[in-house]
Amino acid sequence: MKMDRGQMALDQKQEIVGNSVPKIDASIKATGEALFAADIYLPGMLFGKILRSKHAHARILDIDTSKAEKLPGVKAVVTWRDAPDLKLGMYTDDWQFFAKEKVRYHGDIVAAVAATDIEIAEDALALIEVEYEELPGLFDPQDSLKLDAPLIHEDRPGNIAATRKIRKGDVEKAFASAEHIFEDTYQTQMVDHCPIETHASVAQCDSSGKTTIWSSSNAPFNNRFLLSRGLQLPMSKLKIVLNNVGGAFGGKQDLMTEPSCILLSKKSGRPVKIVVDREEEFTASTVRHPFTMTYKTAVDSKGKILARKIELIQDMGAYNDLGEGVLRYASLMAAGPYEIENVWLDAVGVYTNKQVGGVMRGVGVPQVSFAGESQLDRIAEKIGVDPYEIRMINALEEGSVTANGQKCVGIGFKETLKAAKKISGYEWKSKEKNRGFGIASMVYSSGAAGRHDYSSAVVKLNEDGTVVVLTGAPDVGQGVRTTLAQIAAQTLGVKYENCWVEAPNTDISPVDMYGANASRLTVVAGNAVMSAAMDAKRKILKRASEKWQVKEEDLQIVQGEIFHQGQSKSLGFFKDVVMEMHRPYGQTTIGTGDCITTSVPMDPETGQSEAVNIFVFATHVAEVEVDPETGLVKVLNIWAAHDVGKSINPVNIEGQIQGGVQMGLGFALTENIITRNGKTLNPTFLDCKMMTAADMPEIHPIIVEVPEPKGPFGARGVGEATCIPTAAAVANAVCSATGTRINSLPLSPEKVLSSLKMKSSGKKTN
Amino acid sequence: MNKNITFTVNGEPVSLTVEPRWTLLRVLRDKMFLTGSKEGCGEGECGSCTVLVDGKPVNSCLMLAVAADGKTITTIEGLSRGTELHPLQKAFIEKGAIQCGFCTPGMVMTAKSLLDKNPDASAEEIRQEMAGNLCRCTGYTKIVEAVQEVAGQLKGGCHENG
């Protein structure tokens, strides 16, 4: 029997959302064709290098570039004199593209050189003479907070960069009558984002004043905003183009190369490329802020948390940059994913003469999760409640109110706990010596928390019925272009293969405010694309309804064919209607759409507000084995249960989870940037070690789907949550395996060994 | 002193003049515009610059260009035949082993040399052999799965390309 094609389309009405379609850009990445910023070569292009500070804190008395300028092959040297004399920043105007009076850390840019060859540029750096007057440096936030401490920024009293408070209920009253009170202090270390692609950009300033920048950025519109302010250029003269970005994890919006590149191109009249080397990446790019966290928690004998009093000290580094945002996130999530009646939090971000902290996957929450979840385990152990149960007892659920006074709607936290326990076979008390399970959970936000967040999109229909999506959403490897293509295809009713999502170009793409940050793109850019696709679809269906004299609302598009409700034979092709808009009407069908989130700024005194756009929850279970001879922690398995709302592309999500856990394990065990007097001592992969293929345990992603009312197709962002609870899960597993608890990261063999020794000698280990 | 070198790159004979301090990676990228090989560290610690020199995987950021004189080099650009991808490239795509893709060329080259040597490598062998190639995105699981998939095909004898 001959099959009716229309019926076949309806029968196969395959859901694109929920399917692991191959990534839009996977094949060009497999062949090496994909161009990254450093792969751009333009005619006449020069190669740039950046001179950074020799000191952690010093006054600049003089910069003499004359010798460098005379070196054959050098075409331009720039310093603060070449840029508008102003300070700027995302939250606080404390940073200048080029250091002028002072350097405040080793990464401060003093000058930049462009030459015909990279080696000449390197040689020229050595010829720049900078006269410094060294100033006393501050390398520990506790020192910065001392009354007689020198000021890193003269206009920032007390070296305080940011503060945050939460006041809910009455903690002191709860402490006064509580059965059990625990107080512990935790510390986390400095780590780098370590994208395998270092920061890079190519700038070309032409004689009309137009500047084009090919960048490795993860937030092009953010960058355009700052570059436009900092260089006093109208946005129409600044075009930022992204091709492919080799990983970012929040770290590639810090304008590490772009201002130098632009000014060198302007001065030389030639395109300039700057690619930072790995050492520079380790020493001068932004890092995960080290935190010191004191938690005082009251519980009753069943394990119900009655109050939590938390103090956070964030080592901001030399500039505020995005640190204030990190402090906000850490504060919002510090109490953990639990309903607690009484919460008090004081958080302070403190300047030091060290590397600048930025946003890094999880934005301050991996730090507070380590503290809060480690302590919760200690409490469970002491009062004799299973750590899984204590989490279930206190878990946020439908209608619960968070520390910031926000009601939870449509959340699946308990589901992640249950799934992680069931699938992992988690056991509280270890049966084998030196082996154990650990459990830890987290709460996060999808979409910028405590800030307005928005994105716009354009869906353009080509004459042949194929689709181009314009968005400012940068794909840094997380696969957002694929996700958005799936959303557009599903919404329009066309095939995935027929949807192309163009990489951001700030002249062409509509604005996306914060880029690849805050696990926001699936939700914020996704909703924008969905609404743009619906807009385009409406236009096509309107034309179709006129053409076939049927009601618009009775039409549907399936796999590129238009159907009248209840009929299995299609009326015609989507592409033909699109073509008919072109001829005879001369119209390109364009749909536009936007998304703005409902997030509200936190109250400065109480922290109370609807700050979180969408709540995200996860639970990790770790199984470890500890070698008592060496102190080495071997992670055997990680089960990572994430409530993703709706899994738009399951393979992509598994990949996000596996990659996030790798980052979480590095944070837990091996990664640690060591500085002495502000200078980084181990700026190599060899000495600051991330997990390799041989080090990695089995990672078992567990996808939980409790639909999110505000997400496209019920989805919520998952990218960052994946690395958040891992470190606490590992620390808790180490404690279960050995009986010793370590309150600072990383859990290095030395620390584990010394805590084992202390335990056997009967000393307290906390 | 600059030196003339002659070598074969992806099947084509190439002669050029190189400075003594140039690395092979520098020549491949900056002089021949073969930008598929990436520089992740320049210090032999990440493997993103991996190419095959006489069939063996080499960190091209460490090898001086003068040392490539007379050698046969295969880069990622030499692996696919036109639009026909190498089975490893296909497996990387199908298994979802590519996220940002910056490590991918180096991963694929290392995997190729591994399977050339050991066509039915186990997951554990793959993990050990590929430990010199860093990836910050994937957690390696899907990369190992992709390589295993091709190892399985090789074992089954249905593989003829490269």
Ligand code: FES
């Ligand atoms: S670039 Fe050669 S090993 Fe990293």
Ligand code: FES
């Ligand atoms: S896919 Fe990004 S580094 Fe491997």
